[in-house]
Amino acid sequence: MAKKASSSGTIFRPHFKTHQSLKVGNWFKDHSIDAITVSSLSMAQQFAETGWQDITIAFPANLREIEGYNRLSKEINLNLLVDSVEVIDRLSADLNADTGFFIEIDTGYGRSGVHFGDEDRIKSIIAASLHAKNLKFIGFLTHSGDTYSAKNTEEIEMIYHRSVSELQKLRNNYPQALISVGDTPACSIVDDLSEVDELRPGNFVYYDLMQYKLGSCGLDDIAVSVACPVTGIYPDRNEIVIYGGAVHLSKESLDSDGKLFGLIVKYTDDGWTEHIHDTRLISLSQEHGIIRTNTNFLKTVKHGDLLGVLPVHSCLTVNLLTDQSIIF
Amino acid sequence: MAKKASSSGTIFRPHFKTHQSLKVGNWFKDHSIDAITVSSLSMAQQFAETGWQDITIAFPANLREIEGYNRLSKEINLNLLVDSVEVIDRLSADLNADTGFFIEIDTGYGRSGVHFGDEDRIKSIIAASLHAKNLKFIGFLTHSGDTYSAKNTEEIEMIYHRSVSELQKLRNNYPQALISVGDTPACSIVDDLSEVDELRPGNFVYYDLMQYKLGSCGLDDIAVSVACPVTGIYPDRNEIVIYGGAVHLSKESLDSDGKLFGLIVKYTDDGWTEHIHDTRLISLSQEHGIIRTNTNFLKTVKHGDLLGVLPVHSCLTVNLLTDQSIIF
DSSP states (O other): OHHHHHHHTOEEOOBOTTTOOHHHHHHHHTTTOOOEEESSHHHHHHHHHTTOOEEEEEEEOOGGGHHHHHHHHHHSEEEEEEOOHHHHHHHHHHOOSOEEEEEEEESSSOSSSEETTOHHHHHHHHHHHHTOTTEEEEEEEOOOGGGGGOSSHHHHHHHHHHHHHHHHHHHTTOTTOEEEEOOHHHHHHOSOOTTSSEEOOOGGGTOOHHHHHHTSSOGGGOOOOEEEEEEEEEGGGTEEEEEOOHHHHOSOOEESSSEEOEEEEEEETTEEOSOOTTOEEEEEOSSEEEEEOOHHHHHHOOTTOEEEEEESOHHHHHHHHSOTTSOO | OHHHHHHHTOEEOOBOTTTOOHHHHHHHHTTTOOOEEESSHHHHHHHHHTTOOEEEEEEEOOGGGHHHHHHHHHHSEEEEEEOOHHHHHHHHHHOOSOEEEEEEEESSSOSSSEETTOHHHHHHHHHHHHTOTTEEEEEEEOOOGGGGGOSSHHHHHHHHHHHHHHHHHHHTTOTTOEEEEOOHHHHHHOSOOTTSSEEOOOGGGTOOHHHHHHTSSOGGGOOOOEEEEEEEEEGGGTEEEEEOOHHHHOSOOEESSSEEOEEEEEEETTEEOSOOTTOEEEEEOSSEEEEEOOHHHHHHOOTTOEEEEEESOHHHHHHHHSOTTSOO
8 A cells, every 4th residue: 555655646644543553553664654544532642652743633623622632733743624614613712732634525425524515615614714823724635435335346446536536626726735535445446546645544454354345355465353262063053153242343244145244264373264165254242253154164163263253344343352541 | 120030039140241340230239139240251350359259151161261260260159151061071171179150051042052952962061060070060041132033022021931941841850950041131021030040131231222122121221321522513414423433332233214323312410311303323434423313403413512322232332432451
């Protein structure tokens, strides 16, 4: 991803919400990355404490956290997201250190951000920010999460190009504004990303079954698995129960011949095998996971063995298995 | 629940996995409860450290945790769950302090446990345990999680009675064995629980929308909500975005006119209001929640307000918002 960003001539500001790890974060330094994205103030605080000096919190600015923004802005280069005049006015009044902001644009996903067609609102936000001595307009930012509903990679490319084209139209009136985009499907699939100024993908660091289904990656690219002990073997129904439930993996599922909560691998000395044929995690309760398999594989499994689960959504799984109070 | 257990003459061994809280746990002491259920060794260790002396880990014994069981069995009265001869043999060989065990019975849920019809397996497990000097057979335990798929409260009662009747048949050959049951729907709905020896419900301590849908509780009985700041207001689509996503609430949903991830309440000086009419959490991503509402309610909401979310599954929500490294 760093190579693609570099050859496209764009700033690479990877999203660290997927790994939330100091160690994985440091790998990016080897690629000369010094600006990052996070999804919460607490994540920003933790990465700032470990030396990251340029952080965008890619979540709509939360008026209940202004005190935290102020503390952080004194120490690092902090960027926030804004999509309303009301929030700009409050930030103007209460921020007391230099803070950048992106206007978040909704290019079709329908979650947060100013709708791309609402140029009046965009104008008002920028106008309101001009009076604020501590707020600096950086550019237009979008998360085109609609790529996650795409039926194929062509549709992902189409969503990307439509989204970038809307941001470019907005930039016509504000030539100094950066354009920042970020979803992993588009950043993985689109080859030439040179039309934008900044890329913020995060999930690609581990990928997962959802990204595989979308075509963002191969199964071999999935770089995280959860090691789950076998605690039950049921030959009469070809099922195995593991200690690995919703509190470890999250309840994210894919619809693929019934609900799929994960694929199963076996561990080797230096990693894991391909996923076991005809074997899948079909159900999760709080701590239990049920794997349905075939007689041949079931015969090879013993109580206490470790099976690996390739998760559906690595961000949620890693979040559950990361101690939130420290960055490891 | 304590009153119902007491009037039914059954042991009340509440499941603490829902609240995972020392403080909430202490409320049970006021009802003379001194035996509890948890779902993991680490939870057992933490409650043991805070003075609980009689704990059942209601999850199939995990051969990778025998060392932990040994440490704990020296300090408290510990019970494990077993459903195979293989595990009994390993526990026999490796446990070095007195430990109780229940045989987990699958009375129809199809998750873990010996199928109720497999009397040979039950016989073999008990026979194998007789040679073990540190293992003591306590009784038959089931979690009738099939009540969660019931269409109405009559079906929940039927599942309960069928399940208890299967356990009673097994007990005919082992008159000293206790019968332990535990799901919140049945424990909430069935009035007379005197046919069993022990009750282990957990979720009832907070309840949630899933239990409400099943008929286990009223909406007024839901005793947990998540306070989420408003970070986006979108009058054109009657939607509000809150800082409250899958990492706070979990992705558990109900199918109820489309996916439902929570109902919305407003906070008052001493609690919260009834849920807001025509207003529901319809979508969750990692940190964002999208509430769909009506024009009237939307007009009353401001950036930075706190809205309360009644969760679909309180066990998963509380687990996400509890610091796993301490019991608070």
